[in-house]
Amino acid sequence: MNITHHAGARCQQRGIPPFILACLDDFGEEVYDQHGAIIRYFTRDSRKKMKHEFGKDLFSKLESYFNIYKVVNHDDDLITAGHRNKRINRK
Numbered sequence: 503m504n505i506t507h508h509a510g511a512r513c514q515q516r517g518i519p520p521f522i523l524a525c526l527d528d529f530g531e532e533v534y535d536q537h538g539a540i541i542r543y544f545t546r547d548s549r550k551k552m553k554h555e556f557g558k559d560l561f562s563k564l565e566s567y568f569n570i571y572k573v574v575n576h577d578d579d580l581i582t583a584g585h586r587n588k589r590i591n592r593k
Contacts (some may be wrong), residue, residue: 503527509580518583525552532575533592535573539581543571544589565570 503523505513508548513523529543529552544552549568553561572583 504579544568
């Protein structure tokens with residue numbers, strides 16, 4: 503995964519560690535944003551999978567990062583990442 507200059511700056515400003523971005527790739531759900539990009543985020547099912555995979559101790563430490571999303575293009579280049587304040591529209 504390539505990270506754009508903008509995405510690197512935003513991840514640093516918003517306190518998003520690279521481990522969480524990797525977890526989004528492995529466990530997150532994705533939806534197309536109708537502008538040519540893909541949004542990846544954690545759902546209830548992906549959280550259950552993470553809890554089963556990592557165990558309760560590590561899972562409880564990661565709970566503060568479950569509202570994070572990332573936007574990637576079709577070449578899997580990270581465009582930006584942030585914290586969700588609203589629902590992601592999956593229409």
